[in-house]
Amino acid sequence: MSTGSPRVLPVESGIAEAASVLRAGGLVAFPTETVYGLGANALDARAAARIFEAKQRPSFDPLITHLADAADLAGLVGPVPGAVAALAERFWPGPLTLIVDRPAAIPPIVTSGLESMAVRVPDEASARALIAAAGVPVAAPSANRFGQLSPTRAEHVVAGLGGAVDVVLDGGPTRCGIESTIVDARGGRPVVLRLGALPVETLVEAVGPVTVRPGSSGKPVAPGTLAAHYAPRTPLRVGDGAEPAAGDGARRGLLAFRERPAGGDWAAVEVLSPGGDLTVAAARLFDALHRLDAAGVTEIVAERVPDVGVGRAVNDRLGRAAATWRSDG
Incomplete structure (x- = not known):
């Protein structure tokens, strides 16, 4: 190649x-x-x-x-x-x-x-x-x-x-x-x-x-339906931006929906939509994850968005990305 x-x-x-x-x-x-x-x-x-x-x-x-x-x-x-x-x-x-x-x-x-x-x-x-x-x-x-x-x-x-x-x-x-x-x-x-x-x-x-009926654990019947997919190179889990600092010295990145949290010890933060617009959040999702992936963090914590409209697809992608790391770990 x-x-x-x-x-x-x-x-x-x-x-x-x-x-x-x-x-x-x-x-x-x-x-x-x-x-x-x-x-x-x-x-x-x-x-x-x-x-x-x-x-x-x-x-x-x-x-x-x-x-x-x-x-x-x-x-x-x-x-x-x-x-x-x-x-x-x-x-x-x-x-x-x-x-x-x-x-x-x-x-x-x-x-x-x-x-x-x-x-x-x-x-x-x-x-x-x-x-x-x-x-x-x-x-x-x-x-x-x-x-x-x-x-x-x-x-x-x-x-x-x-x-x-x-x-x-x-x-x-x-x-x-x-x-x-x-x-x-x-x-x-x-x-x-x-x-x-x-x-x-x-x-x-x-x-x-x-x-x-999204998702496939075996041979896909349509593209992009494998349970583990759409993943950054950096381990990702779905979590909460308000969670307290872990105190272990790790460099964590946060993918937030609406705002940067006041607390937490985040090495990098990407906010999808300060106005809470799910269409904007979807448009920025992969671009923001690319930036976090390049930020030198050891883990990405991603907040779920409201599970309505295109937000369902955003949460679907986050879940599949996290499943990649669960299946590898």
Whole structure:
């Protein structure tokens, strides 16, 4: 695997070159509204294999295929179930990934051998322009090493993947800062397989009752659903910023929701949203964890946020990050 540096191009001027790299079987990291994706031609099994190699991603964890336009879905997969089509019409482009049956054109490596496929249309104009310019659907998980913090800035991608990626399109920080919500509605009633940037409450308002079934202890049926995931290199646990100093001389970092606590012996503190806005907290989550990870602390203590709206997805990511260290310890 290359240890050099990728070409970093401004997203405004780099789309044509990046599209050419995708058509040639290369890897392109690009911003979406959620996080930066690591893209390859979804019709090319060898290109998709490069994603797994670059990320050191296990072959059992499927990828999300990205389209330039909702109208492209039927052309790729054929007839779309009514409930799936209704969700696509309501929420695409946007941070909603839908499960459909895998078409023959998509090689099995993209879906990790599953007969289903995860697909979405991103709500980021430059991402859609890139996919349209490439002229192919683009398979793209988050542009980071498997199981580690998702990237919300181009510099996160460069630091994490280096020369394993050919081109990085720099579009600045992503807007949502947290991955898409994944829903399987092929059976009629939608089943939420991964909490994400589209809140469950918004789905319920649009389509009625849904089943929430995130998480996987075995082979995933959708991307990003392993119990241990989204982790910093520094051990993380979910705790309370008001807890007293441990008195052991350890350098601890705090990820706080609304404010820096008056007490405690914190070597570094990141506040997600002084105003208590959960959308802002989600947008800042991974960026703040990247900063704490680089701060030289020995442990990160993360406060849970209110478990409503997108806060449920924030708490989901914190729980999976903490589970990584519980399972390692």
